[in-house]
Amino acid sequence: MPKPTKGPRLGGGPAHERLLLANLAAALFTNKSIKTTETKAKRLRPLAERLITLGKRGDLHARRRALTVLRSNKDALHVLFNEIAPLVAEREGGYTRITKVGNRKGDNAPMAVIELVLEPVSPKKKKAAAPKAEKPAAKAEKAEEAPAEEAPAEETAAAEAPVEEAPAEEIAPAEDGK
Template identity: 60%
Template sequence: MPKPSKGPRLASSPAHERLMLANMATSLFAHGRITTTLPKAKRLRPLAERLITFAKRGDLSSRRRVMRVIRDKSVVHILFTQIAEQMEQREGGYTRITKIAPRRGDNAPQAVIELVTEPLSAKKATVKEAEAAAKVAAKDEDAEVAAAADAAIADGAAEDAVNQAVDANESGADVAQADEAAEDLEKTADQADEAAEAAEEAADVAEDAEEASKK
């Protein structure tokens, strides 16, 4: 029989172990907490948190992945509607293991594994909002730089087109075609300027939001 790589096997076979962990995860999501032995709680924790991560995605593919483990549709519904909403602000650490007194009889170490449903503290929430605002500001700044570069290129092209129109007028060439090209490039330059102004305004709004979150 192959030796398990994650510690001693908790059941008589790998299939039995998977079934046991699935039943424990179902009870955990249904009741919010369960009491079991410490080794089983440690093995259950990564499975439960992985299922919660799927539930936070909320799409059909994730629901099917969860239903491979959790066969109770009512528990799956609770996981995707209630538990996923409670864990929306968390990026991990969805469960907590608390050691309790050993079990009477065989003196096996016991623990309580439960879902962490407490909301994040105001300080942590502020830090997350500030980080999000900083990322938005960085993206807006990049967009502003790109728009400014496009505007500069368009301005240079428009100036070249105007000079070509003047040269064509002086040389008696196709003046109308040159004038149309100059007008089109000037419109492009105006649009690029408007995009640059909009990006600059968005960057200012993001910067104000970041300063407000720091206060």
């Protein structure tokens, strides 16, 4: 269980904060995107990411742990485990995105949109046994050597060009008379 935050809670005591974040998480899962204050969005992100990780596990224990947070909101739980979790199965984290949208008109509170990142992830290509980092001087020396090496490569390519063979009739074997 995460350590409770120090300082003022969101709109009341710790119990009220848990209920508020649970409702925000349920709304996020059912609507895929919600508009709230920046502070609430920042506080919601770790909770939502943890619940999505439980959804990716998908076993009974994970369902029951998620249900304790979502407070018997079975609609949100169903959406989390059956719709959201398969879409983010390949993603290793970063399931949510927070976008700041300006201030609220009434009380000038900074607002943000928190949304689920459901786009398919493109896997990064892993480099094969990259050598250790070289010093900049060594890189400069290699850059200077590269043009010098290219010139002989062109000459050897010209030398390796196929030579047209003369017909066998023109080349007469030397006769020794023996």
